Amino acid sequence: DIQMTQSPSSLSASVGDRVTITCRASQGISNYLAWFQQKPGKAPKSLIYAASNLQSGVPSKFSGSGSGTDFTLTISSLQPEDFATYYCQQYYSYPLTFGGGTKVEIK
């Protein structure tokens, strides 16, 4: 199984901050990586697929990069609605696996 490791597991940031979340795969997954945002009591929402492609309707303040084993999700200017938990997920091979999540909290 491919293990997905996210860091940090939580962070505190202020409105307007630039935030970067890292996801590392235990083996190469090319660009078969997705990012999700989840707010309390809600289903995850797809933000990015294929490591760097923004889903339709997702604001451009979100961006993704990386290939192989190391990936990042960046939020260029954090807004109140961005405080949530973010997950990465590899779909290079089965079993499909998720990172442990990064909780973004208000400083």
Added chain:
Amino acid sequence: QVQLQESGPGLVKPSETLSLTCAVSGYSISSGYYWGWIRQAPGKGLEWIGSIYQSGSTYYNPSLKSRVTISVDTSKNQFSLRLSSVTAADTAVYYCARRRDFDYWGQGTLVTVSS
């Protein structure tokens, strides 16, 4: 607009079988893609359960494989999950989603395993 909606009992007794259905609208399952089930235990992260293609081809999480069956009914445009011999550890919100990169999700349904 693609929409997915989970349905099924919210309470299941230990040792019994959990059964859920995901109804899809706005897209025909017969047109392709994998369709998956994911769960999230209270306060925990996301766990992939398994996925099915419109042809019926399936992939399951090895940790659950012995207890999981996923099936598809293209005539009703829905797919289903059965998880047998449940315990309290199977208490979770269960989600259905489209594609291997889960571009669309259902709202989720809480299933509690308790006597």
